[in-house]
Amino acid sequence: LIERKLAVTGGMSREAAFASLADKHLASSYRLAAVILGDPVDAQDAVHDAFVAAWRAWHSLRDPDRFEAWFGKILVNTCRNRLKRVRRRNVVDISHEISRSPGDDLAGAVDRRAISDAFAVLTPDQQIVVVLRFYADLTIDEIAVRVGAPAGTVKSRLHAATGRLRLELTTDAEGITQ
């Protein structure tokens, strides 16, 4: 058992192996969590919680080369749970969403606001597959591993999510033109 553990961690202690892998994937994990949750502070908490969970389950990581997928699943699950809690909030600060960037036009700011509103309508599961597909650029199969669902379910969620986004944005645009 000891030999296997040493092999898993490349001869390092498990503490050192964890720290090394965590450090390597921390920044990307934080950004992914922030995109999913839409709040850097929440993302910070989620990432910390996810790494705590990962440390607790460290024994279940058999191959350090699979850390990214293994931890990605933990992180996505943590974000999902947090999203479900956060969705109960009624007030969402969207001021940063509609702030204009240098060189930006008003239409661009309005578009972002519209996308933000539409995205907020999606279920947590739909939001996650959208982020994993269009931000993280994962394949359907990779997303399926992250969310722990069959590829067919992921496809279905993605299809429903994009359709809902399209519908919300169309409705929003019609509301503006009227």
Place this chain on the structure above:
Amino acid sequence: MNETELRRWLGERAPEQLPIDLRAGVLAIPGRAPRVWPTLGSWRITTATIAIGLAVVVAGTLLLRGSAQIGPGPSPSASASVNPTKTSTPSLSPTPLIVAISSPGVTAEATPPVTFPALPPPAIPIDWTAFVSPIYGYTAGHPSGWSVRSATHAAFLGEPSLGPTSTAFDYFYDPAKLVPDQYHFPGPGAIIVGAGQLLSGPIGNGPATVPPSAQTLPYWWHILEPCPNDVPSTTEYDVMVDGEPAWLIRCTLEFGSKLAYAGFVHDGKFWGAVASVDAHDPSYARLREFLATFTFGDYRASSHSLTGPFAGSCDMRDQSVRAKPRLAYRP
């Protein structure tokens, strides 16, 4: 909307910089026991929570319905010199660490020692106002525009009236943020302070009596306030209060709200300060600023011991308790 716009919008949600304190916090995780103590977790105001919360976190665990940044604390006085603290070998390293304490029958993993940063002595900024607690005797500062609702009696075990109507705590708050309800409850950003000797007496039926200290606070916290849903909070040792090592605990609550607790012990009494935190103050700067002005005074509350309904759960011989690793300050 096309795919490109969606990708661009998602990309804009990604922060550019990684918080330094997040990295420090994550890299410190292996310093914990395999089973991290549940900590406070999500805070819920229930009858049981209120009763237990008062027994442990005398300061206002009760009030706000609803996690600690790492980094240097505020400098209350630019001219203040760094002063060695009363505790053992302070370190200038701000890195917080969480370690496990072993109890009889429990073998904790080897962990690095916890160090406390040396801080300047308490000083009240020029534009702040000093306040002397009529009940608890401490002196602390608050922003000049703030109001104080001071306690009229010391907190005691079984405090009957908690929350907005309680008069056992000192409330520091911005009057512009008063919650417009019948209680005029201090709103977001308020700081609530209380103290008591609730943990000073023999606890439980076990032979081991653990006096209150920075080392044992987390233990009692864990025993008396088990996490309701196992959502881990973060606990750090990066705060000193008038020379006493303190815990700074961040707790994410329902609806995404957050609380920051500071717990410390002085002269056999447990002290607590709690602040609500919003997204605009993620590093708990206000609570840290307040704690930097805190000076203990003469507080002679009568002693209490934990008996009755808490006794069984605090029995040191309880295997279910002993089996759980817990945190402690280790000089």
